[in-house]
Amino acid sequence: MSFICVNDYEVYSKNVLPKNALDYYKSGACSQLTLRLNIDAFQRLRIRPRIMIDISNRDCSATVLGYKIKYPIGVSPTAMQKMAHPEGECANARAVGAFGSIFTLSTLSTSSIEEVAKAAPNTNKWFQLYIYKDRDVTREMVLRAEKAGFKALVLTVDASVFGTRYADVRNKFHLPAHLRLANFEGLKSNKINHAEQNSGLTEYVNKLFDSSLSWKDIKWLKDITKLPLVLKGILTPEDAIIAADLGVAAILVSNHGARQLDTVPASIEALPEIATAVGNRCEIYLDGGIRYGTDVFKALALGAKMVFVGRPAVWGLTHSGEEGVTNVLNILGREFDETLALTGCKSVSDIKKSMVVHESTYSKL
Structure with a gap:
C-alpha cells in the first residue's frame, strides 16, 4: 500500500491496533457529534485563491512564542503513546524536531519528561499540564519541565472532570500492564500506585483532577513559573477575554479532540469569534480536525x-514510529506549501481572512 495522505495512515492503524488502544485513540464523547464536526466543518469552508502572483520563492515558517518554526504545524498532547509504538512519545518528539516544529508532551504520557528531553534534545518541547487536587503534584511537574528545558506550559482547562467516552466504558479501558504513566513514577507527591493506574483511567484521573479549578488558579500557576502559559480548551470569546486579561501567552482553541463535552462546536467554528475578541493580545492556536x-x-x-x-x-x-510521524508531518507540510502556492501566497503573512469563507456564501447565488 502506498501511503500518500494522512487518511492512509489512519486506515492502517485501525487495522492493526488492539481494540483497547484503538478505541481510546479514535473515540470521542457520547454520540461523537463534535468528533465528526471537527472534520466536517473544514469541508464547509471554501478557499478563495488569488492568481497570477509570483510564488516561486515561498516561506512556510512562522514565529511562535519568539521561536521560529519551519511550519505552523505542531503536535498536540496525546496520552499513552507507547500503546501505538514501543518508543512512544520519544519517537514522536524526535520526528517533530526533524520537521522543525513544536512537540507537546502529555502529562499522561508513557515516557517521562526526562526521557523525552533526553531522546529529543533539539526539539522545541512544550509540556501539557493539569492542575491537580494536590497542588504539590502540579508544582513538581512544573519544576521538572523547567529543569528539562521545556519551553512552555500548556494548561488543559476543559477537563475539571473526565468526559464520557462510550467505547472506553464498554472496553473498561485501562493502561496495558507492561506500561506506566511515566510522569507519576517516583513523584514525591504521588499517593497513587501502579495498581491503581491500571484499575481504569477514569477512576485514576478523577482521583487527581480538581473540579474546583477556577481562574484564580491561573494566577497561582503564573506565580510559580517563568515559562509562557498556553491555555488549551477555550471555545468562547468570553473565556478568551478573561484569559487575555490574566496575561497568558497564548490560547489553544480546542475541544479536547471532541473527547470531553459532546455537541460543542468544532474548533474551527469557534476560532473566528475568539480571534476577533482577543485580537493581538495573545497568540492563538488551534487543534481538532486538521487532516x-x-x-x-x-x-x-x-x-x-x-x-x-x-x-x-x-x-x-503506529505505522513506523519516528519515520511514520515524520512522513505524516511532511505530508501536511507539503500540502500546506502547495496551498500557499495555489492561493497566491508567498508566506503565512500573505494569508488573509477574506481568502476563506463559509460554503453558504456560494449557496446563496
Whole structure:
C-alpha cells in the first residue's frame, strides 16, 4: 500500500491496533457529534485563491512564542503513546524536531519528561499540564519541565472532570500492564500506585483532577513559573477575554479532540469569534480536525497563528514510529506549501481572512 495522505495512515492503524488502544485513540464523547464536526466543518469552508502572483520563492515558517518554526504545524498532547509504538512519545518528539516544529508532551504520557528531553534534545518541547487536587503534584511537574528545558506550559482547562467516552466504558479501558504513566513514577507527591493506574483511567484521573479549578488558579500557576502559559480548551470569546486579561501567552482553541463535552462546536467554528475578541493580545492556536494542508491554511486565515495535530501523529507512530510521524508531518507540510502556492501566497503573512469563507456564501447565488 502506498501511503500518500494522512487518511492512509489512519486506515492502517485501525487495522492493526488492539481494540483497547484503538478505541481510546479514535473515540470521542457520547454520540461523537463534535468528533465528526471537527472534520466536517473544514469541508464547509471554501478557499478563495488569488492568481497570477509570483510564488516561486515561498516561506512556510512562522514565529511562535519568539521561536521560529519551519511550519505552523505542531503536535498536540496525546496520552499513552507507547500503546501505538514501543518508543512512544520519544519517537514522536524526535520526528517533530526533524520537521522543525513544536512537540507537546502529555502529562499522561508513557515516557517521562526526562526521557523525552533526553531522546529529543533539539526539539522545541512544550509540556501539557493539569492542575491537580494536590497542588504539590502540579508544582513538581512544573519544576521538572523547567529543569528539562521545556519551553512552555500548556494548561488543559476543559477537563475539571473526565468526559464520557462510550467505547472506553464498554472496553473498561485501562493502561496495558507492561506500561506506566511515566510522569507519576517516583513523584514525591504521588499517593497513587501502579495498581491503581491500571484499575481504569477514569477512576485514576478523577482521583487527581480538581473540579474546583477556577481562574484564580491561573494566577497561582503564573506565580510559580517563568515559562509562557498556553491555555488549551477555550471555545468562547468570553473565556478568551478573561484569559487575555490574566496575561497568558497564548490560547489553544480546542475541544479536547471532541473527547470531553459532546455537541460543542468544532474548533474551527469557534476560532473566528475568539480571534476577533482577543485580537493581538495573545497568540492563538488551534487543534481538532486538521487532516490536510488546506485545513492548516483555513485555520491561519481565520485567526490561528499555528495548528496542532494529535491523532494524525499517533497514526504515523503506529505505522513506523519516528519515520511514520515524520512522513505524516511532511505530508501536511507539503500540502500546506502547495496551498500557499495555489492561493497566491508567498508566506503565512500573505494569508488573509477574506481568502476563506463559509460554503453558504456560494449557496446563496
